[in-house]
Amino acid sequence: MEYKIGQIITSNKDVEIEKVLSGEKVIIPKGNKIIIGADKFAHHIKTGMIQPLQNDSEVKGYDTEGIAEFLFMWLRSNLPIEEMLENYDYTKEDLKEELECALEEIGF
Structure with a gap:
């Protein structure tokens, strides 16, 4: 998948992610907004959580x-x-x- 820095994505389904430090699993609800950061991570706007993009993802340009x-x-x-x-x-x-x-x- 290709993204742009600053691109805002709205999740279309509930997603389970694991917090890096605690290992706690968290459900991110459908409709959550995520912005692609200049660090090439997905930043969850509401919760402040940060997660890496999928391995096949590429970040090019700006939105x-x-x-x-x-x-x-x-x-x-x-x-x-x-x-x-x-x-x-x-x-x-x-x-x-x-x-x-x-x-x-x-x-x-």
């Missing part, structure tokens, strides 16, 4: 839309970004579009 979505989620969880946008009559989509343009401007 500016996914990176912009992740940055928006990050900002939303750490700042009152939605209220800030409302104060200036901007939407979530406006901000994500500007983030994508900024990333593309620097070669992503």
Whole structure:
């Protein structure tokens, strides 16, 4: 399978993974969002868990839309970004579009 850095994937079925340090098995539910990191690992957005990609996976290029979505989620969880946008009559989509343009401007 081929992925891009920043690509967001939504799981289409429940998946069981094993935590590296504890060996504990955890069920990741269907619908979980995962972003492919620059470290070429799958980062589970909701839980913060990180797992390696399958052996036959390859990571090439960047997904500016996914990176912009992740940055928006990050900002939303750490700042009152939605209220800030409302104060200036901007939407979530406006901000994500500007983030994508900024990333593309620097070669992503």
